[in-house]
Amino acid sequence: xxxxxxxxxxxxxxxxxxxxxxxxxxxxxxxxxxxxxxxxxxxxxxxxxxxxxxxxxxxxx
Numbered sequence: 001x002x003x004x005x006x007x008x009x010x011x012x013x014x015x016x017x018x019x020x021x022x023x024x025x026x027x028x029x030x031x032x033x034x035x036x037x038x039x040x041x042x043x044x045x046x047x048x049x050x051x052x053x054x055x056x057x058x059x060x061x
Contacts, residue, residue: 007014010028
């Protein structure tokens with residue numbers, strides 16, 4: 001599939017829509033996660049620490 005643009009339309013960064021961006025870095029997505037009570041350290045790099053990163057995700061009740 002060819003698109004006119006691969007930039008993220010959901011955030012102000014207009015970065016390329018990668019999985020990492022769409023689930024971790026996008027400003028809009030971060031706000032959505034926080035709204036439902038899921039947070040993670042801002043320094044967390046999911047691409048390099050998939051298994052250890054799972055333990056760092058916090059769901060606040």
